Amino acid sequence: MDLRLIPDPPATESPIGRALTAMAAGEPVVLIDDRAKVPAGFLVAAAEAVSTKTVAFLVRHSSGLLCVALSGSECDRLDLPPMPGAGQSPTQFDACVTVDAANGIATGISAHDRARTVALLAAADSCEGDFTRPGHVIPVRYAAGGVLRRIGVAEATADLAQAAGRRPAALFDAVVGLRRPTELADPCELREFAESHDLVTVSVSELIAHRLSLEPLVSRRATTRLPLRAETMHAIGYATVFGEEEHLALVTGDPAGLDDVPVYVHRECLVGDVFGSLRCECRHRLDNALATITAEGSGIVVYQKSNSRHTADASSPAQLSEEELFPFLAANIVQDLGVRSVRLLADQEPHRNAFRLRGLPTRMHRLAVTAIS
Ligand SMILES: [Zn+2]
Incomplete structure (x- = not known):
C-alpha cells in the first residue's frame, strides 16, 4: 500500500x-x-x-x-x-x-x-x-x-x-x-x-x-489472470481484515502510480450481473465500465459481493450496513493498487466521500448507460 x-x-x-x-x-x-x-x-x-x-x-x-x-x-x-x-x-x-x-x-x-x-x-x-x-x-x-x-x-x-x-x-x-x-x-x-x-x-x-477513514480495512489475497474482452485483466481478491467478506478488483494495465485512473465500483446483483435482468441497469453499467477501462488501457472495476452477514442484519443497529461500509472498502482496495488519483465512472456520491476521507484525490465522471450487445 x-x-x-x-x-x-x-x-x-x-x-x-x-x-x-x-x-x-x-x-x-x-x-x-x-x-x-x-x-x-x-x-x-x-x-x-x-x-x-x-x-x-x-x-x-x-x-x-x-x-x-x-x-x-x-x-x-x-x-x-x-x-x-x-x-x-x-x-x-x-x-x-x-x-x-x-x-x-x-x-x-x-x-x-x-x-x-x-x-x-x-x-x-x-x-x-x-x-x-x-x-x-x-x-x-x-x-x-x-x-x-x-x-x-x-x-x-x-x-x-x-x-x-x-x-x-x-x-x-x-x-x-x-x-x-x-x-x-x-x-x-x-x-x-x-x-x-x-x-x-x-x-x-x-x-x-x-x-x-484511517485504518487498513482489506488485505490482498490471490491474483489470477482473467481473459476478458480480448484483453487479459487481473482479478485480485481482497478480504476484509475484520471478517471473512471477500471482494474483487478487476484491473487492466498497471494503474500503480498513475493519476486520474478510471474506477468503477459495482455492487453484486445476481439477477442483473448473471442473468442480465432488465429490471435494473447493473449489467449495462458493469459492461460499460469494463469497456471503458479496456479502451483506456488502464483502470479498475471494484466488484463488491453482497454478504449475508450484512444483508441479513441490515436493520440491526449492531452492524455497519453495506451502504456505510462498502465505499470505504472500495477506497482501500484502490489505495492498495497504488493509484495516485481517481476518476469515478459513475455518480456515486458516498464513494467519492469515502475516497476523499481516505485521502484519495477523486473526481466524478458520469458513466453513460447504454446497452452493449
Ligand atoms: Zn441489479
Missing part, C-alpha cells in the same frame, strides 16, 4: 484525538453510544492504565456495574466463560462470569478492590488462578474487529484503548443522570457532566468514521 495516500492521524484537538490522548494517559473519557436504539453515555478508560482514584470516580458517577471489555482469546486464556444467557440479542453484550482478584483484596466491592481486579484482567501476565468467581467486576467478550464487526459499547471501548496504544482491555460503565439519579444521563446531562469534570466526549459514530 502506498502510505503517502493515507491521511495524517487525527488532529490532537479533534474529539477522537483528544479521547485517545486521555485514554493513553489512563484518564476516563465520556463515550456517547449514539448508535444504540436508546443512546446512552459511558465512562470508559484503558484498563491497564487505570488508577484506584479513577475507578472510585467511575463508581461514584456511574451505575456501579463495572465492566471490562476483553478479547475472546483473553477470556479463554483467563477461563472466563459466558454468563448463562449472555449475548442472546444482537444488541446485548457478551458478559462473562463475574470475577474478583484472588489476592490482595477484602470483599471485592470497594474501588480499591475493583481497581486491583481490573488491573489483573488487563495484565498480559495474569492467569486464570488470579481470579475467584463470582465477583464484582464483569468481563465482557468483545467481537474481534471491534466496531467494524459489531457496533457495541464493549467493542467501542476496546477499540479506543487499542487506538490509544494500550492493551485492548477497557473499563466501561453507564453514566447516571445528574438531576435524575434514578435514570441514566440524557445527552444534555452527559455534556454537562463532561464539561464540569473536564472530560473529553467522543461518540461511537466518530470512532467508526475514524477507523473507516
Whole structure:
C-alpha cells in the first residue's frame, strides 16, 4: 500500500484525538453510544492504565456495574466463560462470569478492590488462578474487529484503548443522570457532566468514521489472470481484515502510480450481473465500465459481493450496513493498487466521500448507460 495516500492521524484537538490522548494517559473519557436504539453515555478508560482514584470516580458517577471489555482469546486464556444467557440479542453484550482478584483484596466491592481486579484482567501476565468467581467486576467478550464487526459499547471501548496504544482491555460503565439519579444521563446531562469534570466526549459514530477513514480495512489475497474482452485483466481478491467478506478488483494495465485512473465500483446483483435482468441497469453499467477501462488501457472495476452477514442484519443497529461500509472498502482496495488519483465512472456520491476521507484525490465522471450487445 502506498502510505503517502493515507491521511495524517487525527488532529490532537479533534474529539477522537483528544479521547485517545486521555485514554493513553489512563484518564476516563465520556463515550456517547449514539448508535444504540436508546443512546446512552459511558465512562470508559484503558484498563491497564487505570488508577484506584479513577475507578472510585467511575463508581461514584456511574451505575456501579463495572465492566471490562476483553478479547475472546483473553477470556479463554483467563477461563472466563459466558454468563448463562449472555449475548442472546444482537444488541446485548457478551458478559462473562463475574470475577474478583484472588489476592490482595477484602470483599471485592470497594474501588480499591475493583481497581486491583481490573488491573489483573488487563495484565498480559495474569492467569486464570488470579481470579475467584463470582465477583464484582464483569468481563465482557468483545467481537474481534471491534466496531467494524459489531457496533457495541464493549467493542467501542476496546477499540479506543487499542487506538490509544494500550492493551485492548477497557473499563466501561453507564453514566447516571445528574438531576435524575434514578435514570441514566440524557445527552444534555452527559455534556454537562463532561464539561464540569473536564472530560473529553467522543461518540461511537466518530470512532467508526475514524477507523473507516484511517485504518487498513482489506488485505490482498490471490491474483489470477482473467481473459476478458480480448484483453487479459487481473482479478485480485481482497478480504476484509475484520471478517471473512471477500471482494474483487478487476484491473487492466498497471494503474500503480498513475493519476486520474478510471474506477468503477459495482455492487453484486445476481439477477442483473448473471442473468442480465432488465429490471435494473447493473449489467449495462458493469459492461460499460469494463469497456471503458479496456479502451483506456488502464483502470479498475471494484466488484463488491453482497454478504449475508450484512444483508441479513441490515436493520440491526449492531452492524455497519453495506451502504456505510462498502465505499470505504472500495477506497482501500484502490489505495492498495497504488493509484495516485481517481476518476469515478459513475455518480456515486458516498464513494467519492469515502475516497476523499481516505485521502484519495477523486473526481466524478458520469458513466453513460447504454446497452452493449
Ligand atoms: Zn441489479
